[in-house]
Structure formats: C-alpha cells, structure tokens
Amino acid sequence: MAFLFAQFLTGLANAAALFLVASGLSLIFGVTRIVNFAHGSFYMLGAFIGVTLMEVLPGHLGFWGAIVLTGLAVGLIGALVEVVVLRRIYRAPELFQLVATFGVILVIQDLALMIWGAEDRLGPRAPGLRGVWRIFGEPVPKYDIVLIAITPFILLALWYLITRTRLGILVRAATQDREMVGALGVNQAWLFTGVFALGSALAGWGGALQLPTGGADLLMDFNIIGAVFVVVVIGGMGSLPGAFVASVLISVLNVFGVTYLPQSTLVLMFVVMALVLIVRPYGLLGREEVAGEHGQVGAPETPIRPYGPLGVALTAALLALLAALPAFADTFLMVLVIDIVVFALFAASLHFILGTGGLVSFGHAAFFGGGAYAAALLVFHTQTPMELAFLFAPLAAGLLALGIGWFCIRLSGVYFAMLTLAFSQLVWSLAFQWRSVTRGDDGLINIWPADWLNATVPYYYFTLALGVGGILTLRHVIHSPFGYALRAGRDSPRQAEAMGIDVKRVQLVAFALAGAMAGLAGGLFVFSKGSVFPTELEIAKSFDALIVVFLGGVKTLAGGVVGASFMTSVEHWLTRLEYWRLLLGLVIIAVVILMPEGIVGTLHRLWQRWRPASEDTAR
Amino acid sequence: MTEILRADNLRKSYDGFLAVDGVSFSVRQGELKALIGPNGAGKSTCFNMLTGQLKPSGGEVHLEGTRITGRPPREIWRMGVGRTFQITGTYRSMSVIENVQMALISHHRRIFTFGPRAWKLYRDQALEFLRTVSLEDQADRPCSVLAYGDLKRLELAIALCHRPRLLLMDEPTAGMAPAARIELMQLVADIVREQGLSVLFTEHDMDVVFAHAHHIMVLNRGALIADGSADEVRRDPRVQEVYLGGGTLFKEAGDA
Amino acid sequence: MLEVSAIHSFYGKAHILDGLSFSVARGEVVALLGRNGAGKSTTMKSVMQLVPPRAGSVSFEGRELVGLPAYRTAKAGLGYVPEDRRIFSDLTVLENLEVGRQPPREGAPHWTVAQLFELFPNLAERRHNRGKHMSGGEQQMLSIARTLMGNPALLLLDEPSEGIAPVIVEQMARSILTLKAEGLTVLISEQNLHFARAVADRAIILESGQKKFDGSFALLEKQPEIRDAYLSV
Incomplete structure (x- = not known):
C-alpha cells in the first residue's frame, strides 16, 4: 500500500513538467491555431539551457534563478521563431504552419547538437533537496514533494492570468476572432508574439524543472511531444484544467505502467487517449469545435478538371522518360526512382483523404507500414509466395483502415488527427513489442520478391506500373461521383447530409481506399528493401507524408506526388552532409514562407499570371 | 387540403435553456407558410428539428402520417423534404x-x-x-x-432536384436587395402553384412575408404566440408588442 | 473629419469600390445607402483598413490611414461595428466590453461601462451572460457598446438593422439619436431607407462601388427617380 502511494507521488511529481509543457501548447494552439510540433524542441532547449546556467550559477539562488532565467530565455527564442517564421504564414492554409514547425524542429535539433554535443547531460540535484523523505516508510525524493507542492500554484497562476486579467480576456477573444480584436484597437501581431513567447517559456520551465530527475538529451523533443499532444487532447484543446487533469492521469498511469506492465509502456497513453476520445470526442473538459474552424484544410476555390492536352502530353512524356530510364541509368538512379514512386504513392493516398476528403490524418504510416508488415509476416512465417503476399499488403491495410476509420471518422479536425495518431502508435507498439511475431526492432528480413522480379530492372518496372497505376486510380476516383460526394462532405457536411449523402460512410470508404493504397506502397517498399522495421510505422513516417503533401500543395491534385519527389530527392542529396537536418529544416521553412500555396500551387499561380487568359480551374 | 407535415409539442433544450418549448403546428399541401419572430426565438432550431439536423428533446414530427422524429437529414430528404439554409452551404x-x-x-x-x-x-x-x-x-x-443572391437561387435549384413535396427555406431572401427578394419569392410562389408543393419559410422582411405567405406563425421565446392568416397576425396585439412594433418612430416599420 | 478620395478596393480579383470619394464632417450622421453588393460594407472595411484600398486615400483628421493596420486605425479614433456583429461568444458581456476598452480620447465622448448600461439597459441585466446566449438584437447592442468602449470620435455602423426584429430596430434608432446628441460622428450603412431617414442628416447612395447621390434626405425626396433606380424600395 505504502509502495503504491509512493508510486502515486512519483506520478504526481512527473505531472508538473508535463503540465507546464502541455499548458503552453494549449495556449499557443488556442490563440494562433498553430499545431506547434516544435513545442517539444522548446522543452529540450529548456533542459540544455537550464543545465548550462546551473553550472554557472552557484547555490540555492543559482539553481532556482537558473530555472527562472531558462524560461525567459526560451520565451525569447520562441518570440524570435514567431517573428521570423510563423508571423509570415498565418494567412497560409490552415495546418500548413505545422510543416514550418517541423522545419523548426530539425533546425533546433542540429543547433543543439552543435552547441551541446551528442552526449546526454545529467541534471544537477537541487541544493538542499538531495535526499528523500520517508512517507509510510517508503522513500520519496524531496525534490518530488516540492514539485507536487508547486504544481497547483502553477495551475492557479495560469488560470488567474487567463480568466481575470485583461491580457487573458484579449487572449480568449483572439482565440475566437483575431481580426475583430484588431479592429478594436489591439495590436494582435504582438499579442500573438506574446502568447507564443509565454507558451514557449512554459515549455522551457518544464524542461528546466525536470532536470534533477531527468537530465537533458537530444531525443527529448520527440519523446515529450507525443505525451504533450496526448495530454492536451485528453484534457480538451484549450482547457487548462483539462490539461492539468490529463497530465496527472498520464503521469500516474505511466509510473504504474512501468512497474506492472512494462511491455505496455509505449502504448499505454495512446490507448487511454483513444478510449477518452471514443467516449468523449472533444476530450474530458473540452468543448465541441465549430466544424470547419480549423483542422479543415482550405478547399480549392475553383473546380477541378483532369489535365488538358498539354498536361496529358507532359505526363505521358515524363512516364515515357521513366520507362526508358533503365536503358541509360545506373542502379543507383533506378533505386532512387523506386523510392520516389513508392513515396509518391504513399503521399498521394494521404493527399486523397486529406485534400479531397478534408480529413487530416496524423497516423497514415499505420497503413504503409501495416501493408509492408502484412506481406512480410506472410513471407516470413508461412513462406507464402511473393505474388500472393504482395496482394495481401493493400488488402490488409485496407481492412485495417476500415477498422481504425470506423472509430476515427466520428471525430473531426484536430481530434480526428490525434485519434488516427493514437491508433498508429498502437500498431507501431504492436510491431515493436510483440517480439515473438514481429521480432521487434530486429525487424523482418529476407523478404525478397519472386525470382522473375528479383533484379533491379524488373522490379523497377513492377514498381513503376503499380505505383503509377495506384496514383492514376486515385485521380480517377476524385473525378467520379464518389469523389464528388467526398468533396461535398468536405465543403459543406450539412448541405451534403441534407442532400441524401451519408457523409460519414463516404468518408469511411475513402479512408479505407486511402489505407489500401498506402498498403500497396508499403508492399512495393518491403520487397524493394527486402526487410521491414518498426520505423516504417513511426510517427515520423506519418509526418514525412504530411509534410510532402503540404509542401507539394494541398489544393492541387498533383501536390502529393510532386512533394514526394522533391523531398526524396532533396533528402538523398542532403543526408550525406553532417548537419543535414539543419539544411533540410531551412529548406522546408523557406518553401513554406516563399510558397504558401505549396510547390504545385505556386507554380500554377505563376503559370496563370504568365497566361492570364487561362480558365479558372485547378488541376 | 391535406396535411403534409405535423409537429406536436416539439421541444428542444440546451443545457437547461429551453430554446423551443412545446410547439405544435401543421403545414398543408400547396401552402406557403411563414414562421416569423425575433432573433433567437427558436426559428432555426425548429427547422433543424423538422429536417433532422437536431434531435428534439421531446415531441413528434410526422410527414404525411409517417413519424420522422429524430431521423437523420438524409433520410428525411429522401422522403421528399427539401431544405435551404440561412447561410448557404453550397x-x-x-x-x-x-x-x-x-x-x-x-x-x-x-x-x-x-x-x-x-x-x-x-x-x-x-x-x-x-x-x-x-x-x-x-x-x-x-x-x-457567385453573388450572394445568385447563391440563394442556386440553393433553391438544388433543393428542387429531387422533386420535394415539402420545402423548408430558412431566411431565403436574407442579404438580398428588396427587388430581388420579391422576385425570388415570386418564383417560389409560382413553383408552389405549378408543382403543388408546400413551402415553410422563415423571414425577417415583413413585406415578403405579408405579400406571399398564405398563413403566418409567430414564434417568441420558443413558443408559438400566433398562427393564422396575414391579417389576423398583423392585428394581433401580442405580435405587435413583441415583434412588429408600434411604428411610432417611423412609419412602415420593418421593411428592412 | 473623414475624407475619402478616389479609393479602389478589391476582394481577390473582384473590383468592389471604383474610385469612391466622399467626406463626413464632425458631428454629422451620414447614411450610406444602396443595394446589396453595391459596396457599402466594403466601404466601411476600406475606411477601417480591414480591406485596405489598393489606390486612393482615406484621411481622418488630416492623417492618412491607407497603409496602416486595422488596430492603428482604431487607435486613431475610428470605431467599427461589423455587419455580422462578431461578438466574442464565449466571453461575458463585461468581458466583451473589456476587449474594446481604450484610453479616453480628446475630442470624443468618453464612455464607461455604467454609461453604456444606461444607454442599453438590456445589457446591464445580462452583464454576466456569455455572448452566445444572447438574442440577435442584444448582440447588436453589445457590439455597438463594445466599440464605444474605445471612445471613438467616428463610429462606423455597418447595417445595424439587418436581421433584427422591427421592435428592436426602433430601439436601435433611438440609441443612435442619443449618440448623435452626445456629439459623436456616425457613418452608417443601411438598406432600410426609413431607418436611415430617421437617424441620418445626409444620404450617400452607392451603386457598383460608385457614388450616385450625395445630399440631404429632402433633396432625395425630390428626386424619386434616383431612389427608384438605386434603392429599389
């Protein structure tokens, strides 16, 4: 019993840092509507800056002074990021900003590596709080007790700030209608910068406060961001008390999970989130989001049409070039093109559900990796012939998408995105921790194609035929009555329902189709590499696809394909360099700022400017 | 004339607040009927319960004798009820x-x-x-x-596509110029006559209402306070008090 | 006080205001009339710099507004009440008023919450209610009161009578006459000619983003052909 209580206290202590970081994210999202993936990076910066300051400043005053200063420093860095990057793209399509924040993550990762090196840092103990207190005979670190004591005051201070001060009222008003706040004489640009700085500072404080128990390392940003999003979503986006309750819930569950169900640790919080969202679609204390307020990707303003003669000719020329490639290219180039086609199909399938369906999925890798694993498991365990196993990839992924979609499509916007993320984490942890079947992170190897395909050139044509075929199929569906019904449900769900369209059913079928196509890409992938590892199911894989779709241009049909080609090529060249993340991050940020409509969207606009007479349709 | 739609004791509450409080009425075939009342009286809530966007907290809706209470919008649409919205959803x-x-x-x-x-x-x-x-x-x-008035007309065309027997129009002329309002409602009236369709509509423009509606219902704070012909409603003292006003400040009050 | 000269404004590619010029003198109440789509709301937004004109000038007490962000325009002494009211629906009446609060301004009436509750008694009763639980008429009053908290010298009222019960429209007209008596300058856009005539000194008629008439209501009365052509009453 006493042990349980001590465990509970540890959970409560861990909740302090988590709550600080989560409340910062919630605040930023509430006002700026930016889903800030870089929030974990500010937490990591808080830890590193905190360590450095604590080394310099002596004694009690030094320790606590360092924590306070760290928050201020991270707040300043946050303000800088807001002014330099985000301020330029508030007018870009919704959720486009998350691509920029992903660029910021990469930049901060490499900058931290440059400044602090690759080695993990141990956090100093808090002076005067090194020992333990015995509670019911169990040792509890003194620092934990102090953290537990501080947390309610943090909540109270934030709650007071938001509900009782003029700044808080302005923040809540701006959450609803930024332009009107501006028309009433409030400089909203600075309000945004201020909120972003405050949110970043909270993350920085969180990073510094956990130092005595955690330390600082370069993986902290990704490790916390998942938990922070889970907390914000479970609590309800924008609800501070909700974030508090959820922080405690997740932290306590984690502590008990580590003790009693060690094999569940990776997935526990995502299971909790999925359960909460299925029962309460807007989180514990959240309120219903107004449909289309955000999470909805801006719909194209112009009707879409298939390519005209010129477009068809150009596409045919490109395909002819690709078909002729083995005649003059070396193996390296062919493998690169295989990678591009596989990724392009994966991205096109996400683009289908995201652009045409208006459903932003954060967990699309579940279907790519799911398809790859489905085929690989068959080959690995039952020696199924490659042809049959390959067919199983899109089939299994489609069924998986049907199952996951059945839960997810009842939600919308950010909540939909987070539930898809939760399910993809479930699939990932299955692959990672069910070692007897999946071999965990050793992966499944020796998954080679059938003899007639087992060489670069035949497999190249195989990939080209199926990859391009998949992409063209998706494009065809977009122009079919089903594709129109899907767009109708995106443009105006209310009108679509009032027109006899079962929007949720249409979305579910579309989600399954997108899943099957991602699975097809996964199948092509696994036989081209000969192996599959849990990394293909990771969050980062889902985000890769999201980024290329946004980079290419959500509003255009070719966006996913072009974005994937661009990204795969750029990565191939950059990864040879030491600080490639920094460069890639800067490239992403530059594209976001310079081409707010995506690559294809911007090219299309330039084309129209050059030829002003062209008809107003998007292709 | 046969009764096409009947609402019995329809109620809707949002966390304790009664938006619609026991509303009963019917719409007959070939009738052009208006539902008027101040903002926030519950007109749109009523409409949304009739066509399935909202589930009523109590009461019943029947379409030609078939109970449709709480059915989803798409089913009600397939049964022959068209709908246009205050804010167009094209x-x-x-x-x-x-x-x-x-x-x-x-x-x-x-x-x-x-x-x-x-x-x-x-x-x-x-x-x-x-x-x-x-x-x-x-x-x-x-x-x-498209210009706003054209969008409204497009919505009407869309609503006519499945040859509805009953059409519910929420503020069909909001945001249109006075002449265009008359024109649109004239078109609706013609369609009603030619196709024998019934129309229930909400409207703020009293000129439109009194010029076209066969019958008028007045809703105030979630309850019906009048249901009758144009003249009966115009002369009703309660309707004047809560909605039409006395016209003391400027004559012809309300041809907004 | 306000001098608008030859402004051209666009929504995307659509050319809405086509070289519009007019002026408003201190203490005047001027009504912008015209059909829907004539450019009334865009005129309001262009003066406020929410839709910045691409050409022309908007000067307020001798100061050029074109090129300023909307919040600077508000600080210069313009108060804007939007057509769709845009109440902060999750905030209470008092909090809505707080968002609008600005320091007192020389040469403009100074408003306190108490005075505004006197002007709009309905709001006083509902001071702790959230915006979303209020009727359309109450929201319209709150929107005006919120803007008055900024102590504007010139009030821009965009279609205050649109979509509001006739009985509330009468109340609204009385409130505007009170504001005028306080010495406030008002530019109001309207489709309701009777309402406009009851509150305004002068009428400006717009059509396709151009000015078609500028003068007193008495003058407009004498030119029924203008009224019939552009207002289609």
Missing part, C-alpha cells in the same frame, strides 16, 4: 452546375459509383433546373465567385 470547390449535378447523383442513388466522370452525369437535367431559377448563363462558373 460546395465552393465545384462549379454552379456541378452543385446541381451532385444533388441529382444523390437523388439517383449513384454516390458509390467510381467509374464515370461526375460532371458528365445528368448535365442536361441540371441545366433545366438552373433554367428554372435563371442561372443557366452561370452554369460553368466556379461557385465561389
């Missing part, structure tokens, strides 16, 4: 005619069709409906560039 990413074609595709139950190009389906029929509302010249323009 599909911005489609052209004008594609909006109509979408409705026809749904009417012919071809949503889950993957083969044909959608914009080739039912084009002639769609053009016919656009002609009814004089939008045929704009058929291939993007919906997003």
